[in-house]
Amino acid sequence: MSGLGYTLPAIVSVVAVCVLELAVLRTGLFRSTAYWISMVIVLGWQIPIDGWLTKLSAPIVIYQDKHTSGLRFPWDIPVEDFLFGWALVTAVLLLWVKQGQVKQGQKSGTRR
């Protein structure tokens, strides 16, 4: 269980997304209520869907044990999946919101 193959990159992806927001994009998404409500909804769907994909009784995705922490919760979902999923969805949301802000900025710029 080195965790190198999945655990480490999963943690790195979360850190990278945080750095992307806090140092580069600065959209303020993490301070928005809509974002956190959305994350709760996404998490609510991730559990049954990911649970189905990773259930050990009939798995669709099979992980090599030595590359994960071995922590599987709830059901058989490798906890790394939650980091991976958060980074994936949040990164796209950040780029989406950033473009909206740029557009808004251009609009108010031309009005001046």
Place this chain on the structure above:
Amino acid sequence: MSDKWQYLLLLGGCVLITLPLEFFGEGIYRQPVRLLRALTPVLAVFLVWDAIAIAHEVWHYNPKYVSGINVPFMPLEELLFFIVIPLCGLLTYNAVTACLGIISRLRKRTEDAARSSR
């Protein structure tokens, strides 16, 4: 139905369930350029990560539950996963943002009405 469509059907279900959320606000599918610009860079990074993980056998896919249609380095389903899941996230965020907007407008209207009746 054969089990090999399981992963594909799961993704299809995700697309169908989130489809009505498009009706909220400015939508996601109705802004295809913005969608592509948000999705493509993230897709590229995650596909490289996925291809490396598959090559190093960090994870693999149960041939029983995938279509057998392959794109370079991975099953078709896995490529679609990286498009479908962020789309669901965007549609959710779009709908939540629109709902919060509606709620705050309603609240403002009742406050204004209460003020003017005073």
